[in-house]
Amino acid sequence: MTASLDPSLAARPWFAFTPRTVFTIALLAILALFPLYSHVTGNTFILTLFTRVLILAIGAVSLNLIMGYGGMVSFGHAAYLGIGGYAVGILAKEGIGSGFVQWPLAVAASALYALVVGALSLRTRGVYFIMITLAFAQMIYYVAIGLDRYGGDDGLTIYKRSDFGGLIDLNNRTVFYYLCFAVLLASIYLISRLVNSRFGLAIRGTRSNERRMRAIGFPTFRYKLAAFVIAGALCGLAGALLANHTSFISPAIMHWTRSGDLIVMVALGGLGSLFGPVIGAVTFLLLQEGLSRVTEYSDLILGPILLLVAIYVHGGIGGLLEGRRRG
Amino acid sequence: MLYFIEQCLNGVQLGMLLFLLAAGLTLVFGIMDLVNLAHGSLYMLGAYFAATFATLTGSFVLALILAILASLIAGMVLEVIAIRPLYRRDHLDHVLGTFGLILFFNELVRLIWGPEGRTLSPPSQMLTAVQILPGVYYPIYRLVIILATLAVAGLLYALVMRTRLGMLIRAGASNREMVGALGINIKLLYTLVFGLGAALAGFAGVMQAPILTVQIGMGENILILAFVVIIIGGIGSIRGAFVAAIIVGLIDTVGRAFLPDMLRLVLSTNAAQTLGPSLSSMSIYMLMAAILVFRPEGLFPAASR
Amino acid sequence: MAASAACSKADVVASALLQTELLTRRFGGVVAADGITLDITPNEVHAVIGPNGAGKTTLIGLLSGEIAPQGGNIRFDGSDITRFPVHRRSRLGLARSFQITSLFRDFTALDNVALAVQAHCGHSFRFWRDARREDELRQPALAALERVGLKERAGVRVDKLSHGEHRQLEIAMALATGPRLLLLDEPMAGMGPEESARMVHMLRDLKGSVTILLIEHDMEAVFALADRLTVLVYGRIIASGHPEAIRADAAVRQAYLGEKESSDHGGRHG
Numbered sequence: 001m002t003a004s005l006d007p008s009l010a011a012r013p014w015f016a017f018t019p020r021t022v023f024t025i026a027l028l029a030i031l032a033l034f035p036l037y038s039h040v041t042g043n044t045f046i047l048t049l050f051t052r053v054l055i056l057a058i059g060a061v062s063l064n065l066i067m068g069y070g071g072m073v074s075f076g077h078a079a080y081l082g083i084g085g086y087a088v089g090i091l092a093k094e095g096i097g098s099g100f101v102q103w104p105l106a107v108a109a110s111a112l113y114a115l116v117v118g119a120l121s122l123r124t125r126g127v128y129f130i131m132i133t134l135a136f137a138q139m140i141y142y143v144a145i146g147l148d149r150y151g152g153d154d155g156l157t158i159y160k161r162s163d164f165g166g167l168i169d170l171n172n173r174t175v176f177y178y179l180c181f182a183v184l185l186a187s188i189y190l191i192s193r194l195v196n197s198r199f200g201l202a203i204r205g206t207r208s209n210e211r212r213m214r215a216i217g218f219p220t221f222r223y224k225l226a227a228f229v230i231a232g233a234l235c236g237l238a239g240a241l242l243a244n245h246t247s248f249i250s251p252a253i254m255h256w257t258r259s260g261d262l263i264v265m266v267a268l269g270g271l272g273s274l275f276g277p278v279i280g281a282v283t284f285l286l287l288q289e290g291l292s293r294v295t296e297y298s299d300l301i302l303g304p305i306l307l308l309v310a311i312y313v314h315g316g317i318g319g320l321l322e323g324r325r326r327g
Numbered sequence: 328m329l330y331f332i333e334q335c336l337n338g339v340q341l342g343m344l345l346f347l348l349a350a351g352l353t354l355v356f357g358i359m360d361l362v363n364l365a366h367g368s369l370y371m372l373g374a375y376f377a378a379t380f381a382t383l384t385g386s387f388v389l390a391l392i393l394a395i396l397a398s399l400i401a402g403m404v405l406e407v408i409a410i411r412p413l414y415r416r417d418h419l420d421h422v423l424g425t426f427g428l429i430l431f432f433n434e435l436v437r438l439i440w441g442p443e444g445r446t447l448s449p450p451s452q453m454l455t456a457v458q459i460l461p462g463v464y465y466p467i468y469r470l471v472i473i474l475a476t477l478a479v480a481g482l483l484y485a486l487v488m489r490t491r492l493g494m495l496i497r498a499g500a501s502n503r504e505m506v507g508a509l510g511i512n513i514k515l516l517y518t519l520v521f522g523l524g525a526a527l528a529g530f531a532g533v534m535q536a537p538i539l540t541v542q543i544g545m546g547e548n549i550l551i552l553a554f555v556v557i558i559i560g561g562i563g564s565i566r567g568a569f570v571a572a573i574i575v576g577l578i579d580t581v582g583r584a585f586l587p588d589m590l591r592l593v594l595s596t597n598a599a600q601t602l603g604p605s606l607s608s609m610s611i612y613m614l615m616a617a618i619l620v621f622r623p624e625g626l627f628p629a630a631s632r
Numbered sequence: 633m634a635a636s637a638a639c640s641k642a643d644v645v646a647s648a649l650l651q652t653e654l655l656t657r658r659f660g661g662v663v664a665a666d667g668i669t670l671d672i673t674p675n676e677v678h679a680v681i682g683p684n685g686a687g688k689t690t691l692i693g694l695l696s697g698e699i700a701p702q703g704g705n706i707r708f709d710g711s712d713i714t715r716f717p718v719h720r721r722s723r724l725g726l727a728r729s730f731q732i733t734s735l736f737r738d739f740t741a742l743d744n745v746a747l748a749v750q751a752h753c754g755h756s757f758r759f760w761r762d763a764r765r766e767d768e769l770r771q772p773a774l775a776a777l778e779r780v781g782l783k784e785r786a787g788v789r790v791d792k793l794s795h796g797e798h799r800q801l802e803i804a805m806a807l808a809t810g811p812r813l814l815l816l817d818e819p820m821a822g823m824g825p826e827e828s829a830r831m832v833h834m835l836r837d838l839k840g841s842v843t844i845l846l847i848e849h850d851m852e853a854v855f856a857l858a859d860r861l862t863v864l865v866y867g868r869i870i871a872s873g874h875p876e877a878i879r880a881d882a883a884v885r886q887a888y889l890g891e892k893e894s895s896d897h898g899g900r901h902g
């Protein structure tokens with residue numbers, strides 16, 4: 001199931017029972033069954049927690065497109081969670097409660113911001129790209145803080161979840177959970193088609209050797225920008241989901257440390273793999289949750305763990321499951 | 328008008344601080360090719376060290392010296408333990424690892440010093456204002472910041488351009504393997520450079536403490552501004568960082584002070600009030616965006632890597 | 633060249649395929665290209681030789697578009713391409729191979745060449761179909777690999793191929809873009825005698841169907857292949873013409889071939 005970069009000439013086996021595949025299937029099965037568990041035990045907290053996991057996993061999946069496959073380390077991706085969320089929040093406050101209006105606008109606004117940021121940032125590369133995306137995310141963070149009408153620093157409460165008429169009732173926790181799960185699976189499927197298409201190969205080739213791509217005739221800038229916009233748009237959708245989930249949106253979701261969280265999730269799960277972001281999101285959030293129960297100073301442990309992962313683990317946790325891929 | 332001059336000086340002073348941070352970042356990135364997000368943490372530690380030393384010794388100057396030394400040592404220890412293993416990894420791993428360090432240091436500071444933050448008073452002689460121009464009074468301490476930073480910038484220049492260590496630094500920036508092959512102890516060089524960067528950051532942290540803040544997370548906010556400075560100033564260029572830092576400092580400070588009023592001239596009061604704060608904080612980023620459009624390599628790019 | 637029906641280019645014959653006029657480029661105090669005026673006729677193999685540091689790499693950089701000239705211009709098939717970016721020149725039919733191999737290391741040989749085909753097969757804003765199953769891309773890629781003798785190794789990841797196979801792959805990728813002019817930057821670099829001979833053989837096969845600008849140090853290969861020779865020293869052309877004439881030119885022998893005697897690359901004078 002991993003988007004292998006090494007196909008043989010014959011048709012790639014669609015499916016293979018590697019430890020990684022088994023783990024992924026098991027994980028998906030567990031995620032699918034959570035509402036059942038919650039219903040049986042009456043533990044709604046765990047359902048809420050994992051809804052959040054699913055939503056952030058969508059964000060991580062979108063970041064993985066540009067980071068894992070495209071080689072663009074964007075340190076401003078949480079901005080799209082915020083833009084999507086604020087689109088829902090602002091529209092709700094102005095009296096527009098229909099999800100059919102809110103969600104497309106959330107996606108469109110995110111895509112637009114990604115277009116502008118990408119057009120400017122992709123003129124640079126490497127660490128400068130990282131810094132610039134960080135700066136642009138911080139900029140929109142400050143803009144949100146300045147929006148007094150919409151709560152400013154304190155944030156904006158969203159009194160009603162997005163209304164989809166009779167189609168689906170987002171107020172039902174279980175329904176909402178499965179919606180997020182469905183969106184996650186759909187995203188992964190779309191990404192899987194994308195990364196093996198001509199566009200995907202163009203992006204991956206650019207990550208591998210951009211100079212070579214240009215030499216053979218690819219105008220790499222436009223493909224990178226397109227990928228950047230797609231990733232932003234998808235993350236905007238996650239933002240809309242998040243706003244609905246918490247019934248609240250504030251600038252804090254766009255703080256650059258949240259972007260860092262997303263990067264951690266993608267890196268933990270293994271770059272450039274389809275389900276890696278999900279593994280990473282689950283791992284990271286469980287780690288945060290777990291550590292916060294053990295100690296009040298969880299970052300004292302989490303921080304060094306990240307450092308150790310950066311130093312020692314090749315390919316993230318996904319890499320661990322596959323054994324060392326390349327050194 | 329007087330207010331304008333005062334704001335300009337404040338802008339220059341902010342610029343000086345940004346320069347110290349940007350210079351440290353540029354050094355480390357130029358020599359070791361390492362993205363150090365935790366640079367802001369070293370800045371924060373400098374401020375906290377100074378606050379504690381000031382309480383212990385009762386002297387600002389002594390606290391400053393001790394804090395710089397402590398930052399230097401902390402930087403070198405950090406380099407050996409945590410940074411060294413990262414060199415052979417790629418930029419993403421640097422980001423990941425140093426991000427982890429940020430989390431760690433913020434929590435560590437909370438553990439040791441508590442969540443409230445600290446205060447640090449400047450020397451009592453510097454609390455007053457002095458007349459620098461007819462009718463213009465400016466706090467002595469802020470002047471001292473500007474002058475002290477200029478002095479440090481001068482020392483840095485002398486170090487990099489005139490000393491043997493500086494020569495090694497410049498050589499290492501352009502050709503790492505060669506310097507190693509010449510038998511120079513690269514490991515030691517890197518540790519020293521990192522320590523130097525840490526000392527610069529710590530120094531900045533101490534100097535700004537009396538007028539700005541000593542609190543958890545202070546490093547990250549200013550770090551991003553330092554990044555903007557580097558982008559505007561130019562890749563790998565300390566001279567560019569200096570010019571850009573002053574520009575950024577001025578625009579941010581003067582912008583925040585005057586933009587809302589200027590907006591009120593063209594927009595309705597309501598709109599100005601809504602947009603004003605947002606736009607002022609955005610002004611730096613808009614400058615950065617403009618640079619990226621017209622001159623993506625920055626104002627004074629050093630030779631390309 | 634190796635192109636399928638869907639992506640083929642019409643062949644155009646022109647008087648001079650590539651022309652440069654007073655091409656100049658400085659790096660700091662060093663003049664790497666000093667008023668280079670040169671023309672390449674269609675279907676010829678034109679070799680550029682010169683001692684190390686002569687500016688050959690700069691010349692390739694200027695022609696391919698990676699380096700911007702500070703003076704002079706370049707015309708390709710009549711159009712002024714001086715300001716064209718790299719990818720646009722490639723789309724016009726100017727392909728290059730790299731002296732230090734520059735490949736997609738985590739892809740297979742076939743993937744590498746297929747990407748080159750893809751670049752010249754319309755745009756890549758196609759998001760759904762599996763590109764690895766597109767015959768339109770794979771067939772010409774396989775043909776190009778066969779051309780350079782790498783067909784058997786098509787499914788092997790690049791980081792598992794030998795150095796010589798890398799050089800062959802470089803050529804295959806250049807060929808797969810359906811070029812009219814091949815800029816080959818030391819294709820024989822680092823190859824042993826047997827591999828070099830194979831490469832010469834292959835390049836000789838290409839003669840006549842594609843124009844080649846060849847930068848090489850291997851004198852045997854140069855004299856075996858070249859229709860014309862240009863000698864570059866310190867960024868300027870000191871001689872240009874038929875190989876035999878160049879061989880006999882005193883200035884050239886002193887500046888270049890004379891120096892070559894002391895190197896162990898099998899250069900002969902005489």
